[in-house]
Amino acid sequence: MDARLLDVIIGLSAFLILIVLLAVLPIVMVAGVAYVVAILVFILFLSGAGYMVNEKIA
Numbered sequence: 001m002d003a004r005l006l007d008v009i010i011g012l013s014a015f016l017i018l019i020v021l022l023a024v025l026p027i028v029m030v031a032g033v034a035y036v037v038a039i040l041v042f043i044l045f046l047s048g049a050g051y052m053v054n055e056k057i058a
Contacts, residue, residue: 003057010049018042 021041025034 003053006053010046010053014042014046014049017045 018038018041021038022035025038028034029037
């Protein structure tokens with residue numbers, strides 16, 4: 001698969017995950033902590049996906 005297309009797919013899926021977490025986590029936990037957790041999960045997802053893409057391309 002083309003690396004650019006894969007990056008776009010990963011970016012869109014990470015954005016959707018962020019939106020879902022921002023909507024769901026404040027229901028489950030305290031709002032301030034929920035937003036921090038959502039951002040951390042977003043960052044971890046993007047970094048993990050980027051690492052896996054770099055491993056596949058190289």
